[in-house]
Amino acid sequence: MSKLMSSIDQRTKLVGENRLEILMFKLGSRHTFALNVFKVREVITLPKLNRMPGSHSHLTGVINYRGKSIPIIDLRTAIQLKGSAENYEANNVIITEYNRSVQGFLIGQIMHIVNTSWSDIQPPPSNVGKNHYLTAITRIKFEEREELVEIIDVEKVLAEIVHYDTSISEDVLDHQISTELKGRKILVVDDSATARSQIRETVTQLGVEVIEDHNGLAALKRLKAWVDAGKSIDDEILMMFTDAEMPEMDGYRLTAEVRDDPRMSHLFIALNTSLSGSFNEAMVKKVGCDRLISKFQPDLLVQVLQERMRAALET
Template structure:
């Protein structure tokens, strides 16, 4: 499948958020270390701005490891990351394709060997991956044929982890002087959080600790939903409102089993969870994605990962819903 035809599909198919489904670009990076196979990798179409044939790259003195250099793409200078080198693959035909992506309001490009296809999947076809897979750079595994016994798999890359390790961003550092004073919520209540990225979970947990906010952390939307259902049942049995136990839900959008859109809609439809605020915390940025967040009923949106912005939004939402002391 040509890059131009895949680009056309991307342009036509970025409005799929209604039913726990998403579309994934499949691509190859070359032979895996110690293997004679070229494995399939995937990335959410939402994150792809465009796909182009690899242009000339200008090397930069002192560039971080795995950064090939920069390219000038219609007046915008963006870094190009050697994705096969990051995950330990060896291209057989060269770095032929450049995937231009948008994460957390920044633009970067990833060099790849070839693109394959775009497939439509349900998030329940996605399974969490073990942290040892591809040096911890794989967040989940996709069963492409929808069959639990299928052997046709694709590895979904944890691009947040890759970017943070290759191009560290000082803005993500969680410091007390940056995020501000601790936040006091009703005793016995917690923040329920969910994110499938190991790096993202680590940063969220660090920030919540600095803010002195107790939390329950999950890796998927389904884990968070199961925990909320359990808390809802306990609150119902005790005859107390759920907001006595849960102050806010902080969720990613892209997660195995159940995405953040579906989790948000489930919360907003359940009468037991009335008054439970939801904050979306995602690397999917841009007007289109932020409009989708609002349509799902979320109370706020924060782009990953800006420590002060996240703290400010949490304070604002908690105050709006009366979870902070007067």
């Protein structure tokens, strides 16, 4: 237990500091890729794989991991990496926890874990189109040279393998409150277009309008522009859903900046994150979010939205 608490304390020190650690690795090309260490449980050498006939083409099989069977996804195939992979040996597995599920990603050479700032993480260039599998890029100094590192949009990878149902259960709906939601606006902040789409497809069923920003800095600029113009935050949006990990400014720092501005410090903020497990309560307590929602749970999204609408009507 003491080891677990030490790990929680170490990781939560990054929360609110606009910093992250990334695990860098290769996929049989000159490119260097990365995942946020916060999502990584551990890295293991590829054990015996059990093949599953008829499974998705990106799944290489399942392994026994700590007494449970978990799927292994060929990350090179999943992001549709082109070109030759000569001498590529996919013999490592990154065990990750996303959206309340555990899976492994088959990769090649492990390089480094680097502590960096979200301010140094940039969105992919706009000219790469919409079909890429990146949420961000950055440059890291590595062995006397600067390396371009591409951070993978794991939520998009998983959404293409696992179907996410955006329908809302009838027993969740409070029809009196949901009627009041029609025409209301919310701000959704997430670097993953897939994640933004999931929220949008869910809440628009209730007539809620969605304003989208792809990172915390863009969202903060929007919020400050409203209050600088003398507008009331409550007149512009009902609440904000924000991801945790985003380029330029993460959701933790965004929340802290909002709480520090008396003109909008009361804004209802729900942290909507693919992070799950032992760190959630510590993170929410530290950054001051009103609610935490582990992706992707449409019914819980609607419950939180209705709770916020109910509270707004009572004030």
